[in-house]
Every structure is written in C-alpha cells, then in structure tokens.
Amino acid sequence: MSKAEIGIIGGSGLYAMPGLTGVREERVETPFGDPSDAFILGELERRQVAFLARHGRGHKLLPTELNFRANIYAMKALGVERILSVSAVGSLKEEHKPTDFVMPDQFIDRTFARTSTFFGDGVVAHVGFGDPVCATVASVFEKACAAVGVVGKNGGTYVCMEGPQFSTRAESNLYRSWGADVIGMTNLQEAKLAREAEICYATMAMVTDYDCWREGHDDVTVDQIVAVMHQNSENAAKVVKAAVAAMPKGERDCACASALKYAILTDRKVIPAETRQKLSLLLEKYL
Ligand SMILES: CSC[C@H]1O[C@H](OP(=O)(O)O)[C@H](O)[C@@H]1O
Numbered sequence: 596m597s598k599a600e601i602g603i604i605g606g607s608g609l610y611a612m613p614g615l616t617g618v619r620e621e622r623v624e625t626p627f628g629d630p631s632d633a634f635i636l637g638e639l640e641r642r643q644v645a646f647l648a649r650h651g652r653g654h655k656l657l658p659t660e661l662n663f664r665a666n667i668y669a670m671k672a673l674g675v676e677r678i679l680s681v682s683a684v685g686s687l688k689e690e691h692k693p694t695d696f697v698m699p700d701q702f703i704d705r706t707f708a709r710t711s712t713f714f715g716d717g718v719v720a721h722v723g724f725g726d727p728v729c730a731t732v733a734s735v736f737e738k739a740c741a742a743v744g745v746v747g748k749n750g751g752t753y754v755c756m757e758g759p760q761f762s763t764r765a766e767s768n769l770y771r772s773w774g775a776d777v778i779g780m781t782n783l784q785e786a787k788l789a790r791e792a793e794i795c796y797a798t799m800a801m802v803t804d805y806d807c808w809r810e811g812h813d814d815v816t817v818d819q820i821v822a823v824m825h826q827n828s829e830n831a832a833k834v835v836k837a838a839v840a841a842m843p844k845g846e847r848d849c850a851c852a853s854a855l856k857y858a859i860l861t862d863r864k865v866i867p868a869e870t871r872q873k874l875s876l877l878l879e880k881y882l
C-alpha cells in the first residue's frame with residue numbers, strides 16, 4: 596500500500612518540513628543502498644507526504660556522495676508519484692536576484708562522478724529527456740509562489756556541476772554565454788532517475804548568490820549563502836505547503852507516468868533474473 600503520494604526533497608537549508616502532522620520516521624532499504632537519511636512521513640494539507648533531507652539531517656553528504664538512485668528508488672517504493680524538489684542555486688543572470696525562486700525546465704550536465712541511471716546489468720532502456728521536468732508540477736510550484744507572494748519564475752536552465760568547489764570565473768562566464776540561468780550541484784541526477792522511475796519531478800531553485808561572475812561584487816561564499824538561505828527556507832516551506840494543497844489528485848495525464856513504455860530495448864528473454872528482480876518495482880508492468 597502507498598505510504599505517500601507526494602515526495603519532498605529538501606536541499607541546503609531545508610532539512611525538515613514544518614507543519615507535518617502524524618509524523619513518523621522510516622528508513623527505506625533499496626537494492627541501490629541507503630538513501631541520504633530516514634524519510635519523514637506525515638500529513639500536510641490532508642495529503643500523505645514523504646520528506647527527505649537530500650544531504651541528510653545536519654548536512655553530512657557532499658553532492659558527489661549523494662546516493663541519488665537510493666533516494667529516488669525509495670520514493671518509488673513509498674508510492675510517491677510526484678516529487679517537489681527544493682534547492683539552493685547561484686544566479687547566472689542579473690535578473691535572478693537572491694531570494695528569487697526559479698523553476699528550471701532545462702538542464703546542462705557538468706557532472707562527471709555520478710551514476711545517473713537505474714539500468715545496466717543486462718537491461719538497456721533510454722527514456723526521453725527533452726522535457727526533463729514535469730510541467731504540471733512546475734506550474735503548481737509557480738502558482739504556489741504567487742499565492743504566497745514570492746517571486747517564482749517558471750522556466751530557465753539549471754547548470755548541474757560536480758562541486759564541491761564553486762565554479763571558476765571562466766566557467767561561470769561560459770555558462771552565462773550559454774544563456775543558462777542558475778547553477779547548482781544536485782538536481783540533474785534526481786530529474787533523470789525520477790523520469791526512469793516514472794515519477795513526476797520539478798525543482799524550486801532558490802537563488803542565494805550571484806556565483807563569481809558579477810564584477811564589483813564579492814564571489815560566492817558559504818557564509819553569504821547561509822545568510823540568504825534562512826529567508827529562502829522560510830519561504831520555501833510556505834510555498835511547498837501551498838503546492839501540496841494544490842497538487843492534482845487522481846490519475847496523472849502527463850508523459851512522466853509512462854516514460855518507460857517504449858524505452859526498454861532489451862529482449863525480455865535475455866534480461867537476467869537478478870536484474871529483473873532488482874528492478875521489478877520499475878519494470879514489472881512492462882515485462
Ligand atoms: C550551500 S552551497 C552548495 C550546495 O547548495 C546546493 O545544494 P542543494 O541543491 O541540495 O540545495 C548545491 O547544489 C550544493 O550542494
């Protein structure tokens with residue numbers, strides 16, 4: 596039985612979800628190892644939700660150390676159909692100011708040390724990723740920002756870098772020349788894996804800084820980020836609450852829900868039994 600319909604992934608600055616009732620903690624085991632922390636299950640706006648602190652409570656995991664597969668698989672195992680992800684980002688454009696929120700609809704991959712797929716080990720699948728976020732969830736975020744009185748822009752390109760060091764100025768300027776909007780270290784793998792798991796996913800990227808490209812301004816530091824993060828996380832909690840309340844109910848009509856339908860290339864007869872078993876939660880209906 597499904598324990599939660601909506602997943603919330605809290606990033607830097609959002610390590611808990613205020614307002615949950617009937618709270619219980621659950622550790623979820625997955626074939627891919629341990630998620631970042633225990634899930635916090637509870638009710639918010641009369642919807643069952645599962646909250647996960649991406650870097651663990653206390654912020655113990657580097658972006659590179661995150662077990663993205665375990666985090667997303669565990670969401671699937673809990674019954675989650677839609678994920679609201681919350682993240683801190685640097686701004687690559689003057690117009691995106693600290694405390695503004697942006698819902699990216701595209702990504703550029705600058706990571707190099709992460710596993711970004713559930714597949715392999717005898718099963719090959721290629722999901723579509725031209726539209727990497729769920730437009731329904733992004734638009735729920737956008738409306739929730741408006742309802743709460745926070746600047747929330749729908750659309751933009753998120754550069755996902757490996758980190759943990761921030762970018763060089765040359766890199767920052769390169770991303771600006773590509774027309775990118777914001778930069779962070781965590782969202783792309785979540786979006787890819789959520790798509791493979793047929794979970795709707797969108798991110799609310801909360802601007803904390805101007806990275807290091809802006810002449811006449813200090814380069815980004817953690818101190819600077821933390822100062823803005825406090826205000827951002829208060830606003831984030833309000834927006835997430837409003838988004839949960841407004842999330843559509845019932846059958847999903849977006850393409851995320853059937854992303855795997857035509858994605859599996861491997862002849863069903865040659866998929867190893869062990870892999871079938873490991874991925875049964877994702878593949879069962881197509882094998
Ligand atoms: C706090 S500075 C860099 C750190 O912040 C972002 O984290 P998250 O995406 O989990 O909110 C960024 O991706 C880095 O991990």
Ligand SMILES: Nc1ncnc2[nH]cnc12
Nearest residue numbers: 683684685778779780806
């Ligand atoms: N400037 C920046 N670069 C990468 N990740 C970030 N998260 C917050 N600000 C960031």
